[in-house]
Amino acid sequence: MGVIVIGSYGVGPATADPVAIPATAGEAVQRLVDLSRESEQLNQAALTAQEDLDAKVTAAQAADTVAAAAAETLDAARAEIKKYQPVIDRAATAAYTGGRANRLTALLASNSPQQLLDQMSTLALVGSRTNDQLSEYKKVSDAATAAESSARAAADAARDARTQADAVRNDLEQKRSELQGSMAQVIAAWGQLSASDKSALAGSMFPPGFDRDTLLRGLVPGSGTSALAAGMTRVGDPYVWGAIGPDKFDCSGLVQWAFKQVGMTVPRTSQQQSNFGTPVAESDLQPGDVVFFYPEVSHVGIYAGNGLMLHASTFGVPVAVSPMGSTPFHSARRY
Incomplete structure (x- = not known):
């Protein structure tokens, strides 16, 4: 019985002509046995491809879920950055214009020791708050960068998983087509057997x-x-x-x-x-x-x-x- 390798799952039927009239009853039975053997190989190959497809589809769905979650995390990180943007803009403007208040300015503008103390406390509070906000901005900015990298990797993984599933799906369709053709050959060869040959085969x-x-x-x-x-x-x-x-x-x-x-x-x-x-x-x-x-x-x-x-x-x-x-x-x- 000749066979040829097809794809990565099994073997396909060798060329056969089940329609030709067998020369003997023994030849007819042997032809059916050979064709049936080949169809069984294709059947198992198709089943394996189906199992592989199911696994690939599950992996693709999981990858899509991870990618969607990563995209949501990235959107949230970007939204968090926007909350700190006014602080960043003010700090940048102050640094550019040199307009940031300092203790000397407070001393020259104060009318009394108490007013000086009040103004210096306010300056310390504003400076501390700005520094805290800038520190938080760096944290959310770093988080957004990491989220963007994760989202990109998750999207790539999801795309690869879908591509693999599509490839296995195409392979399965080919094997099913081959199996259908092989089954038709087996049934045709079976139809050529006499009742006694069918009984002997069974x-x-x-x-x-x-x-x-x-x-x-x-x-x-x-x-x-x-x-x-x-x-x-x-x-x-x-x-x-x-x-x-x-x-x-x-x-x-x-x-x-x-x-x-x-x-x-x-x-x-x-x-x-x-x-x-x-x-x-x-x-x-x-x-x-x-x-x-x-x-x-x-x-x-x-x-x-x-x-x-x-x-x-x-x-x-x-x-x-x-x-x-x-x-x-x-x-x-x-x-």
């Missing part, structure tokens, strides 16, 4: 000799095993791209739904789920562990013991318990 919901009731009775209570038990109730439900239940699922949607039933919130996509919880070696797998497949981690299931997993496989195949061996193992986590 297979059985449990492998030979598997006893669900025995497995469930042997499970030790816990989040993983309880989630496996919850997921087992969905065996037979159809695979649908992007579905999260309660009666249809994609692979990561089934895992998310199963753990939600036991009160645990796990991420939406297979890639995000592969970084949740704690790592588990393949040799140490226990029922209820979450298992991941393919190099780009585009498929996920819940380990059911004895080399089996519960998973929503692909279009045309209902939720089932299947052997893990036919799918390239990537990693496992314990939630």
